[in-house]
Amino acid sequence: MARYDKGHRDTTRRHILDIASTQFRESGIAAVGLAAIMSEAGLTNGAFYTHFSSxxxxxxxxxLDALERREQRHKDNLENxxxxxxxxxxxLSPRHRDRAATGCPTAALAAEIARHPKATRDAFTGKISDIIxxxxxxxxxxxxxxxxRRAISVYATMVGALQLSRAVNDTQLSEEILADAAKAAMHLAGEP
Structure with a gap:
């Protein structure tokens, strides 16, 4: 049996998380199978269960990982x-709209998370509350x-607008949605 360097397990877990995060946000949770994740990771399906139970x-x-990263951005913004x-x-930028695979997990996955078990929804809820x-x-x-109250309205406006801007197939309408939602969100936030 081969011995791995110290930290190999953590590195492999991180690699699987990164690939799954990208695939889930890009294609949706239901559309992505474990075999596709593990194949892209260069690992066997059996290796998955060394890192995750299901x-x-x-x-x-x-x-949790993706929302913690987004939360850290908010903390950094607040501190700076x-x-x-x-x-x-x-x-609410075209750049964010066009990069779903690396963008906000809330906008990419919220509709699917609503149909997941309580433990997953609890984890999601906790992180969303922190971001708000x-x-x-x-x-x-x-x-x-x-x-x-205003932060909830702003966040809901941002997430919903990003989802709509990605769903429509009219670029002009998509950009209008982003621009108008940004104005509305700033108004709700009390920004000039």
Whole structure:
């Protein structure tokens, strides 16, 4: 039996997570099988179970990882004084729209997550709540409850607009959706 370098297991798990994350966001969770993920990872199907107990376990891990990365961006923006307007404009950009495989997991996967087991939805809910709290903290005005209400509206506007902009096959309409939603989200956030 071959011995692997220290950290090999963690590196392999990370590799599987990255591939699954890209494939899930690009094609949808239901459309992606474990065989496709493992094939792209250059591993056997049996090796999957060394790292995850099931596809649902992988889905949860992918969601937590991708949402933690997005949460870290919000934390960095908050710590560095980046205006919420910048976050909104970056999110609702043609570049983000065109890169679903590496973009926001919420916009790419929310409709599917609604049909997953409670444990997966609980993980998703916790991370979304954290992101909403960080967005509320970026808002300069209003009580904590008011900023939270506005952050929920802003985030829902952003996610929904990104989903619509990806779904339509008219480029002009897609760009209108992004631009108009960005204006609406900034208005909701109290940005000038």
């Amino acid at each position: 596809k649902e376990d992988l889905v949860r891990a992918v969601l 004084g980046v205006a919420l307007e910048t976050t909104i404009r970056d999110y 709290a960080l967005m509320a903290a970026q808002m300069p005005q209003g009580s904590a409850a008011e900023r939270r």
